[in-house]
Amino acid sequence: MNRNVYIENKPLEEALALFVDHLAACGWFEVQEEEVDIYESLGRRTSQPVFAHRSHPHYMASAMDGIAVQAASTFSANEVHPVNLSPDQVLMVDTGDYVPPQFDAVVMIEDVNIVHGQYQIIRAAVPWQHIRSVGEDMVEQDMIVPSRTLIGPYELASFKTASVERISVLKKPVVAIIPTGTELVERGYADMPPGQIIESNSRMLAALCQEWGATPLRHEIVIDDKDLIRQAVAEVEAMADLIVICSGSSAGREDYTASIVQDLGTLIVHGIATRPGKPAILGSINRKPVIGVPGYPVSAQLIFNLFARPIIFQKTGSDFPSPQTIECSLARKLPSHAGVDEFINVNVARISEQFLAYPLNRGAGVTSILVKADGVLHIPRGDEGLDAGSPCRITLNRSRQVIENTLVCLGSHDLAIDVLIDILQRDFGIRMISTNVGSMGGIVSLSRGETHCAGIHLLDYESGEYNISYLNKYLNHEQILLVNLAQREQGLVVKKGNPLQISGIRDLIRPEIRYINRQKGAGTRLLLDYLLLQQDIDRNQINGYSREEYSHLAVAAAIKNDAGDAGLAIHASAAIMDLDFIPVDRERYDLCILPNLLRPQQLDSLLTAIRSAEFKRRMQSFGGYHLEQSGQIVWEGTK
């Protein structure tokens, strides 16, 4: 094997220090500035102090609607003996009008009576009253703001007022991003063959650059060819302040980033002791930083956050925003490798008085995790993980407001949950997070008080009833509410036209049929087991019984993509994917709610959403749902 599979395992802080010190030695952090029109300066930082070009006001101005007078001419005025001024002794002025030098006070219009063409005043004016002096706001040459000031609406207004039209600001660093990979395509298309991947990492990193005040410059996709990648680097180098090469950062057959950096500049670090993100590269070409990020999106953003963000902030003179953190209790045990700094995406929610952190899937290829994540848990490399219930500090990437108003729904997944999530967020401002842990997983989470509610469909083999016996057996809460969401049809999802002529559960023992099962604890798997038991079929006879997917749609997608031939799933999943469906059973899918864990308004909103006409209408449109009982409380438990 002609591969160099060994890369370093440089500790995180050491890698960052080496990188920053190297860039400092290159003079890379030295300020670069550019002059811009003030209207383009919003959100930028001044590189020089800004001085007023003109006083404001630049003349003696009336601060009121009224009449300009000579104060001395009013000194004898009182209510008994008013002073009467003739029109040539006064000047009618509105707010902002010029007060010529012969006047030294303004009397408010409310305090003036006009009697027979004379201006009657009953109170002496104090010299300079209601007159704005030259430069009251800003004097010509006053420093309006010092260097490094973030420019917002008020700074803009001050510049304009002081006749400043152009200013010097810190230049935005240009970040060149080069996506590499022969397997990459710019966008998806019908019948995209297996092995092709839509390039999205460069788009994500470009958007992060924008958030951080840098200008992204995306190169088009370059195939895995060392010369072509080297050529792309040469193309962007002159324009860029920072070069990012996406993927190719490991040490595989077609990973060229390290050797290109070595050829063209300095390779500082190859391989960092983080998880994810290990196969990353830090280097420089022509005194400019180069970062090689791994191909997996979760790894790519982590490396970019850890290494690009701090140097961009430093170069742009921005305050590194202090991270919002929150103290949580860890919902699940979390093993970690000692020797690596691990960064785990988590959901965070408040259940009663406690904030719980729910670790998300650690797959580095799962973009959707980044969308779901509320924050990150950093396990330092000295630690070997955390037990369930451990206190932990989460660095949030969402506002605490959102976290505070989050409902947790861990259990079996159904399209009903997505509809509820959508309605709750749109109409009630409540965020609901849901992870598919199966019905039994939901029962466990409910019993531990780790979820506000759970979707469940658990058949009691003995009674033929759904859910209630499980709640009775496993839950010990003061109050339990079981609300029906829908009755749904379960059946075998098979390919369009049913080419293998599958007619029922018994067919699953045919060896040529590749079955796709659901994960342990899923209600649908329990349903299969029940059906096998009824028909006295041995599960070991089923080809694929051990092959697990985590949702109805995932089962249907696998069949559609010929990764299997049949799977037990809901009707709607077949309908959505345009597959055939052989009905097997109808089951009750309920939402079990623990009312004591919700605020009364949240409970109210949840029930209102479930009982809305829109919920029923959207469910109906999927097909295979029966909504006669939907919204009804089918059981109420109190202890």
Place this chain on the structure above:
Amino acid sequence: MNRNVYIENKPLEEALALFVDHLAACGWFEVQEEEVDIYESLGRRTSQPVFAHRSHPHYMASAMDGIAVQAASTFSANEVHPVNLSPDQVLMVDTGDYVPPQFDAVVMIEDVNIVHGQYQIIRAAVPWQHIRSVGEDMVEQDMIVPSRTLIGPYELASFKTASVERISVLKKPVVAIIPTGTELVERGYADMPPGQIIESNSRMLAALCQEWGATPLRHEIVIDDKDLIRQAVAEVEAMADLIVICSGSSAGREDYTASIVQDLGTLIVHGIATRPGKPAILGSINRKPVIGVPGYPVSAQLIFNLFARPIIFQKTGSDFPSPQTIECSLARKLPSHAGVDEFINVNVARISEQFLAYPLNRGAGVTSILVKADGVLHIPRGDEGLDAGSPCRITLNRSRQVIENTLVCLGSHDLAIDVLIDILQRDFGIRMISTNVGSMGGIVSLSRGETHCAGIHLLDYESGEYNISYLNKYLNHEQILLVNLAQREQGLVVKKGNPLQISGIRDLIRPEIRYINRQKGAGTRLLLDYLLLQQDIDRNQINGYSREEYSHLAVAAAIKNDAGDAGLAIHASAAIMDLDFIPVDRERYDLCILPNLLRPQQLDSLLTAIRSAEFKRRMQSFGGYHLEQSGQIVWEGTK
């Protein structure tokens, strides 16, 4: 007088409720959506849930670099009896490569030995290991995000990955802004006559709209002509969701907004019990809100923040960010009118363990106050103000980080302070705020522990010495450090060419000479008094002795703009304004520092900045400064 000077005094919450209820009844808050390209969706909110168009991965993909195998073919492998697979039993795969249906596991390349063309494996592969199933990340038709989701880099990447190219987002409301006023000009120019004002409010409000996620649409300036303003409103109405008319909102001779709103639609409120901001207008035209904001910038932004911001946030479905607040002690007594909700801009800084709030100038025409303000103190209309030392809660508009790292410098102003502010912010990340309260004001602030340092130049009439006797007399701190910043030339600033032939202090008694004095407590005023005393001149003989300005530059600006003929000020102010200067005295300008109130690093940074070559160079360039002693500790007091 043909004016209607009476407008309402509607309580704030009542005005807002009337406005919002009216708009709700008009259906104005109903969602409007538009479809955009995903690359244009950053920072927007979804109006519909977004579903995946394609599974990711859309094929069975290798999760590792390695070889694809049939797991069953490896079951007997162990270290003693490795399994040898022939090339036709395996497929070499890189991460992300397609794993065809004949394989059901991937063995990592690190665990494979190639021996004589055979692939040697020493551990059994578990079925489906290192294989990413179809839709592991997202399954076709999965809901990626629900309605009302803020789109960031990770959402963008997920859309791209799932072949979503366009999405529906909430439409940005269009805010038409019409600046009105015959006195307004689009930009300043040389010899701009008195009475003309540079229009900047519309620019400020437009920038606020951008911050709040709305699209500003600025009309050009319209003169105070009812028909023309009405025509401008008609022009923008069809394009706008919200119409803002700047100034003309009061009830003066040329205030037309109220009657235009009444003619074209509904006038809801005219006059709101806030300070500033009272003469404001809320109404609607064609079921769209109209806001008439006062002409003064501080009033304009307050009314816009109070009424435009909440309706824009509500219409765009954004969470109203919970304001960052901080508990402070009020540095100065603050009277307030009962009956109005008062909003006072303040600086905030930490002195030792306490946060202090420093009320800023309450002039509504002072744009620079908005730049200086760190936050706002709201005094509800039931209250009659607050005593010095009162606890108060400030709503911050700057990060707590900046507040925490702020040095306060209350005292006499000199250009040296601006230079220090600039160097400290740029090179040390320390913000220094400075308010010119004069040297005696500085002494008072120091004695109360309300400032970290103060610029002072106080002549002791008896000893002829500067500053030290005052510190001895008034301060009682454990440690006091007096550092010289510069010696500076004080003198009479007069018009270019000295047309009145002023040669010294004695000339100031000539009645045709309009003197401009400094405020009480200013060191320069004390210097004048000392000089008058020495020369036995009666201050009442000086025309303008009671006319006060608050800085050297303000004195010079007044003279330059013919608002006066002479004033005592530093040489640099005359040099900057290109005026003549008659030297009178040289004085020592020192910075008095209370080391115990600073963190050691702050003290160190401050002294380093003062002693830098750049500080001396910049001071030298102003003219009239002598820097031999600059940076030296001229006195150290301990008690």
